[in-house]
Amino acid sequence: MERFVRRENIKRYRKLLLEAKDEAERRLIQKLLTEEEQKEPPPETSSPATAPRLPDLPSWSLPALTANVSDKADRVRKWFSRR
Numbered sequence: 001m002e003r004f005v006r007r008e009n010i011k012r013y014r015k016l017l018l019e020a021k022d023e024a025e026r027r028l029i030q031k032l033l034t035e036e037e038q039k040e041p042p043p044e045t046s047s048p049a050t051a052p053r054l055p056d057l058p059s060w061s062l063p064a065l066t067a068n069v070s071d072k073a074d075r076v077r078k079w080f081s082r083r
Contacts, residue, residue, distance in 0.1 A: 009036045 013033035020026040 003040075006036055006040055010040070 010033065013029055013036060017026060017029045017033060020029055
């Protein structure tokens with residue numbers, strides 16, 4: 001819940017900063033924004049001990065994107081050339 005409130009406050013302060021009329025108001029909002037951003041924990045990352053390793057993923061492989069993209073591009077070109 002606290003994390004949600006912090007994120008919403010950050011969004012609100014950023015919006016208010018864009019709408020600030022004078023320098024004093026801008027400084028105050030910037031101070032509040034900075035304080036709120038400092039409270040935000042760093043993004044969660046998986047630790048090396050829990051991160052999956054490639055050998056643990058036997059079915060892991062990159063899809064053959066180039067063939068699919070060129071096939072679709074050809075179909076799109078043909079479709080547009082008929083019109």
